[in-house]
Amino acid sequence: MKADGYKGIWFTLNQFSEYGDKYSGGLGTYTSSHSPLAMYVPEADTTFFCYGGTRGESERHLLIMVGSYNHATGTVARPTIVYDLQGVDDPHDNPSLAIDEAGHLWVFVSGRNVSRPGRIFRAAAPYSIEQFDPVDVRTFTYPQLHWIEGAGFLHLFTKYTGVRELYWSVSEDGEVWTPDQKLAGIDGHYQVSASRGHRVMTAFNRHPEGNPDRRTDLYFLQTSDQGASWQTAAGVSIDPPLSEIDNPARVRDYASEGRLVYIHDITFDENGNPLILYTTSRHHQPGPQGDPRLWEIAHWDGSDWAFRLVTESTHNYDVGFVTVENDGIWRVYGPTEAGPQKWGTGGEIALWESSDAGETWSKVRAITQNSPRNHGYVRHPWNAHPDFFAFWADGHTDTLSRSYLYFSNRAGDRVMRLPYAMDSDSAVPTVVKPISECERKCIGLLCPNK
Numbered sequence: 001m002k003a004d005g006y007k008g009i010w011f012t013l014n015q016f017s018e019y020g021d022k023y024s025g026g027l028g029t030y031t032s033s034h035s036p037l038a039m040y041v042p043e044a045d046t047t048f049f050c051y052g053g054t055r056g057e058s059e060r061h062l063l064i065m066v067g068s069y070n071h072a073t074g075t076v077a078r079p080t081i082v083y084d085l086q087g088v089d090d091p092h093d094n095p096s097l098a099i100d101e102a103g104h105l106w107v108f109v110s111g112r113n114v115s116r117p118g119r120i121f122r123a124a125a126p127y128s129i130e131q132f133d134p135v136d137v138r139t140f141t142y143p144q145l146h147w148i149e150g151a152g153f154l155h156l157f158t159k160y161t162g163v164r165e166l167y168w169s170v171s172e173d174g175e176v177w178t179p180d181q182k183l184a185g186i187d188g189h190y191q192v193s194a195s196r197g198h199r200v201m202t203a204f205n206r207h208p209e210g211n212p213d214r215r216t217d218l219y220f221l222q223t224s225d226q227g228a229s230w231q232t233a234a235g236v237s238i239d240p241p242l243s244e245i246d247n248p249a250r251v252r253d254y255a256s257e258g259r260l261v262y263i264h265d266i267t268f269d270e271n272g273n274p275l276i277l278y279t280t281s282r283h284h285q286p287g288p289q290g291d292p293r294l295w296e297i298a299h300w301d302g303s304d305w306a307f308r309l310v311t312e313s314t315h316n317y318d319v320g321f322v323t324v325e326n327d328g329i330w331r332v333y334g335p336t337e338a339g340p341q342k343w344g345t346g347g348e349i350a351l352w353e354s355s356d357a358g359e360t361w362s363k364v365r366a367i368t369q370n371s372p373r374n375h376g377y378v379r380h381p382w383n384a385h386p387d388f389f390a391f392w393a394d395g396h397t398d399t400l401s402r403s404y405l406y407f408s409n410r411a412g413d414r415v416m417r418l419p420y421a422m423d424s425d426s427a428v429p430t431v432v433k434p435i436s437e438c439e440r441k442c443i444g445l446l447c448p449n450k
Contacts, residue, residue, distance in 0.1 A: 001081045006418035008393040008403030009052040009062050011091050019287030019343040023317040026395020026403030027091040027345075028052045029377040032264050032319050033142035033158070033190050034096045034110060038381035038391045041099060044127040045071045047381055047388040047407075048105055052094040053079065057402030060089035064109050066097070066129045067418070069388055069407070075426040076418055082107050082121050082132045098145035098153070103127045106135075106174055108143035113160045118143065122174060135175055140167075144202075146195040154200055154226050156183070156193050163188035163210035165241075166202075168227045181227065182241035190215065192276075194266045199224045201268075203276040203298075205261040206245065213284035216261050218251040218298060220274060233274060233300040251276070251298050251305050260284060265321040265380070270328055273300045275358075277322040277332065279313070286315055286343045295336060297322065297358050308358030311336050317345045321380040321390070330354040333390050333412065337366065339374035344397025346376025349390075351412040367412040368433070373401060386410040406432065 008028030015022040028051040029037055038049035046068050053065035064083040069076050085093055090112060098106040103126030111118035118140035124131040140157035141164075148154055152172035158164050165185040171177040188207030193200060201222040208214045221230050221238060230238045236248045246253075254261050259280040266276045276298040283290035295310040313336045320334015332352040339347030349367040354360060368375050371394065378392040389410040395403040405418040407429075415433035 002078045003053065003055070003063065003065065003081055004078070004423075005421040006067060006076070006079055006405045007054050007056055007420060008395065008405050009054045009089070009091050010057065010060060010395050010400055010403050011089060017285040017287065019285070020341075020398060021344075022285060023345040025341075025345045025374055025376055025397040026393040026401070027377065028094070028393035028403055028405055029379050029391060030091045030094055031142065032192055032377070033144065034094050035144050035193065035379075036097055036382040037379045038384075038388070039097060039099060040381055040383045040385040040388065041103070041127060043103065046127065047071070047385055048097060048099070048129065049381070049391055050082075050095040050097045050107055051393070051405060052091040053081075057400065060400070061085070062088050062091065062093055064093075064095045064107065066095075066105065066107060066132070068129050069429075071385060071387060073426070075428050077129060078422050078425050080129045080132065083109050083119060088116070092141070096143040096145050098147050100147055100174070101149060105129065105132075106145070107132060108140070108145060108155070110143055111139060111141050113141070114139070118157070120174065136177075138177070139180075142190070144191070144193045146193070146200050148195070148198055148200075148226065151198070151226055154195075154223075156191065156200070156202060158189070158191075161185070163207065164212070165189065166191055166204060170226045183221070183230070184219070184240065184242040186242055186245055188212065190263060192263050192266045194268065196268055196272065199272075201266060201274050203251075203263055203266045203274070205263055208255070214260070216255040216259065217245070217253060218261055218263075218276065218278065219249045220251050220276065220300075221249050222274075233305070252307070254280060258282065260316070262316050264319050264334070267322055267324060269299065269324045270326070271302065273302060275299050275322055275324065275330070277310075277320070279316060279318065281316050284316065290316060293318070295320075295332065295334070297330075299358060306358075308354075310352055310354075310358075310361050311363070314338050314342055314347060315345055317376070318347060319376065320349075320378045323380065328355070330358055332361070333367070333380070334378050335375050340371060341374050341397040344374050346374035346394075346397070349375050349378055349392070365412045367408055367415060372396075375406070384410075
């Protein structure tokens with residue numbers, strides 16, 4: 001079934017304190033533990049992407065959506081409704097995306113706790129979003145998908161077993177899976193992961209006594225054989241599951257520093273070493289009591305972990321990503337700047353760069369500015385094309401609003417908004433940036449639903 005445009009889901013957690021909800025707003029690209037959400041496929045010259053959608057700003061009803069951007073024509077196709085959650089409005093059920101060697105897209109719909117199962121769908125035809133067929137129903141949350149050429153899927157995910165524990169499973173074809181195997185169950189965890197070739201790496205925090213509001217510490221593990229063996233960054237073998245707080249996989253003991261840890265992203269440096277991007281904070285609630293909220297990077301330099309400070313932001317759930325490309329420049333994209341809803345989730349997106357392996361950082365560009373709604377959960381496509389390099393949604397964090405979906409180029413000087421309403425099978429996204437000076441002065445006067 002097709003939708004009539006790109007409409008992101010709006011959500012509020014309803015955990016309010018003095019400075020608003022713990023997180024809320026346009027959460028179509030939520031969470032950082034769903035990955036990947038988008039990917040560039042050269043064979044089709046297309047970026048495919050998934051998100052949590054809805055039918056309009058007045059309806060909080062989650063639809064699992066897949067869209068595509070054709071780089072040759074500069075158009076997006078009318079998005080496909082892969083699955084209708086029929087009354088569920090929770091973006092914890094958002095999807096993740098993968099592609100197999102035959103060109104078929106796979107959509108993994110996150111389950112929620114044990115109340116809703118995870119679901120797997122496969123595209124009926126290669127490089128197509130026209131039809132998705134159900135494949136399996138399994139117990140998983142926060143799906144992180146890695147298609148390993150010649151081997152199949154390595155799926156990293158979470159299961160609720162009283163706390164949030166990390167698991168993996170392997171499949172050659174997406175239909176028959178190995179039994180779920182536990183990776184970590186110390187107190188509970190959130191993770192992010194990335195892959196290159198046969199190597200998959202994951203970074204995760206822990207939740208003391210199972211409480212995610214106390215999330216802290218930082219851990220790292222990697223595998224190059226579909227989970228048959230796991231190692232630390234230093235190559236120390238680990239026999240999972242991790243069950244002790246102090247173990248060789250721990251990167252840093254943030255608990256002893258009184259810092260909470262919110263993980264954004266993980267990637268490889270030019271030598272194949274891991275970089276982990278995350279925020280540390282003093283408090284789980286929004287507002288100044290959590291300051292300073294530090295955007296930090298943990299980098300394995302080949303012999304030890306080094307820690308770098310990028311910048312600060314205003315909210316624990318300000319989420320972005322880090323890249324290291326052939327030019328050796330480290331780049332961070334994310335809502336590091338205060339938005340129109342200062343203490344709300346997200347803000348204005350900026351691009352930061354470092355040419356000295358993270359020692360010093362410069363804000364080189366405001367990607368968004370003078371926005372009527374906060375921008376949040378800025379995600380990086382797998383194998384990203386330079387014209388579709390960052391993908392995110394906006395939304396007013398204090399009141400129900402429509403939520404637009406956006407993408408920007410690598411330089412951050414061109415921002416495109418996906419069409420909210422479509423009356424044809426394809427459409428050209430709206431150029432949001434660059435904008436004229438007149439528009440710049442007026443855009444801040446727009447209402448949340450404009």
